[in-house]
Amino acid sequence: MKKELLIGTALVSTLGAASVAEAVTATMSGNHQTGMEFDSPTGGTDTNAQVNDNNFTVSLSETTDGGVTISSSFMLMNEAGGGSSDEDAGFTLAFTDGSKLDLLNAGNASGSHDISIPASAGAEGVTVTTSNKAPTGLDFAAGSTAFGLEYHTASDFLTDGLKASFSLSTDNGAASTTAYTIDSHVGIGATYVTDLGDSAVTIGAGYSTVEGSSTLTQPSSDEGGMHIGISAVTGDLTVAVGFADGNSVESQATTTAYNTEVDGEVVKAGVKYVTGDLTFNVGITSGSGKDSHTFGTAGTTEDSYDKTSASVSYAVASGVTAYLGYSDVDSANEGVNDTTDGSAWYIGANMSF
Numbered sequence: 001m002k003k004e005l006l007i008g009t010a011l012v013s014t015l016g017a018a019s020v021a022e023a024v025t026a027t028m029s030g031n032h033q034t035g036m037e038f039d040s041p042t043g044g045t046d047t048n049a050q051v052n053d054n055n056f057t058v059s060l061s062e063t064t065d066g067g068v069t070i071s072s073s074f075m076l077m078n079e080a081g082g083g084s085s086d087e088d089a090g091f092t093l094a095f096t097d098g099s100k101l102d103l104l105n106a107g108n109a110s111g112s113h114d115i116s117i118p119a120s121a122g123a124e125g126v127t128v129t130t131s132n133k134a135p136t137g138l139d140f141a142a143g144s145t146a147f148g149l150e151y152h153t154a155s156d157f158l159t160d161g162l163k164a165s166f167s168l169s170t171d172n173g174a175a176s177t178t179a180y181t182i183d184s185h186v187g188i189g190a191t192y193v194t195d196l197g198d199s200a201v202t203i204g205a206g207y208s209t210v211e212g213s214s215t216l217t218q219p220s221s222d223e224g225g226m227h228i229g230i231s232a233v234t235g236d237l238t239v240a241v242g243f244a245d246g247n248s249v250e251s252q253a254t255t256t257a258y259n260t261e262v263d264g265e266v267v268k269a270g271v272k273y274v275t276g277d278l279t280f281n282v283g284i285t286s287g288s289g290k291d292s293h294t295f296g297t298a299g300t301t302e303d304s305y306d307k308t309s310a311s312v313s314y315a316v317a318s319g320v321t322a323y324l325g326y327s328d329v330d331s332a333n334e335g336v337n338d339t340t341d342g343s344a345w346y347i348g349a350n351m352s353f
Contacts, residue, residue, distance in 0.1 A: 024060045026060050028056070028353075029353060030054070030055045030353060031055055031350055031352040032350070033053040033123060033350035034053075035122075035347055036050055038344060039126070040343050042339050042341050051348065055075060055076070058074055068096070069094040071091070089104075089105060090102060090103045090104025090106060099151070099152060100151070100152040101149065101150070104146060106169070108150075110207055110208035111189070112206070113165065114137075114139045114204055114229060115138070115202065115203075115204040115240055116231070117138075117229070117231075118270030118272035118282065120310055120325040122311045122325015123348060126307070126342055126343065127341075128305065129338050129340050131333050132331055132332075132338060133264075133291040134262075135244070135248065135305075137266065140244060140248050141223055141224050141244070141247060143208070143224075144185045145170065145182050148169025149169070150187075151166050161194050162192050164191075165188065165190070167186070167187040167188075169185050170183070171183045177215060179214065180213070180214045181212055181213060182211070183212050185208060188207055188208070190205055196232070199234040207225070219247070222247065224246055225247060227245075239270075240268075240269065245264075247261065247263050248261075250262055260291045260293060261291065262289040262299070263290045267285075271283075277315040278315075279312070279315075281309075281312075282309070284307065285307040286304075290302050290303075301335050302332075304331060305329065305331045306331070307328070309326065309328070319352050329343070
């Protein structure tokens with residue numbers, strides 16, 4: 001209860017201190033991407049389909065008389081596919097010293113500092129069986145709730161080139177049901193940028209811990225973990241690698257179980273090279289995890305996911321980019337090779353504004 005009052009007081013006091021304005025400044029941005037995807041599953045028939053990705057974002061901001069910038073946003077996504085929206089953004093307060101405070105749906109500070117690893121920029125996707133819970137992202141164990149905040153330091157925190165974040169969240173008071181409910185989280189993360197000869201080097205790392213339960217049952221290991229990554233940019237060449245290790249709880253829609261504990265790890269590496277209007281990407285992802293179909297008990301058999309991807313993109317005109325991408329996935333569920341994995345090609349274009 002004390003944490004709920006603390007976060008609620010922070011929200012009311014920081015927004016209440018702002019000067020009242022008649023209207024905020026609104027800007028719009030978005031993209032329209034469309035193309036063709038050609039899938040070749042390991043144990044099925046080749047298929048092809050049109051792929052669309054359409055997004056429209058409205059960003060809102062205003063600055064108080066004291067110099068504090070208050071901002072938020074909402075998004076309409078993929079209207080051509082039936083329409084959906086992302087309207088869960090909270091508020092961001094940007095202070096005059098360069099620091100920021102995110103309020104409501106602030107996320108996890110660990111995930112804010114994971115290194116971006118180059119991979120195919122195309123929209124091809126390879127499906128694996130839904131019961132395969134091997135993680136694929138560096139922030140797979142960075143859970144949080146909507147009732148939270150995240151503080152970002154200004155640049156050059158403590159030393160030149162360092163930025164850090166701290167986050168926490170608590171539950172909304174709802175009773176824990178069959179779906180895993182996060183009760184609270186604490187997360188920290190940092191990014192350090194420096195020069196090493198002719199290269200600009202960025203190191204990112206984070207750690208988070210989560211407490212939660214399902215119908216009063218707690219997992220053997222709550223969600224949480226760590227990640228670390230490094231990226232080096234030398235002229236037009238970018239090389240990056242990252243590693244993550246931790247535990248997550250994933251949904252499992254069956255009649256006998258609703259949640260799956262995953263004790264997993266991920267290694268990612270990638271290269272990007274830019275020459276004129278052309279950009280070449282190559283990336284690999286290797287994830288493994290021991291998942292349990294009995295919630296509250298650690299798993300013993302391993303799921304795996306190995307992906308290799310590459311793409312070439314061409315800047316046709318201002319805001320218009322053409323893509324050719326390829327991905328190949330080899331996966332196994334409970335130690336048995338997956339017949340739904342395979343390879344996919346994508347050719348298409350994106351128009352952004």
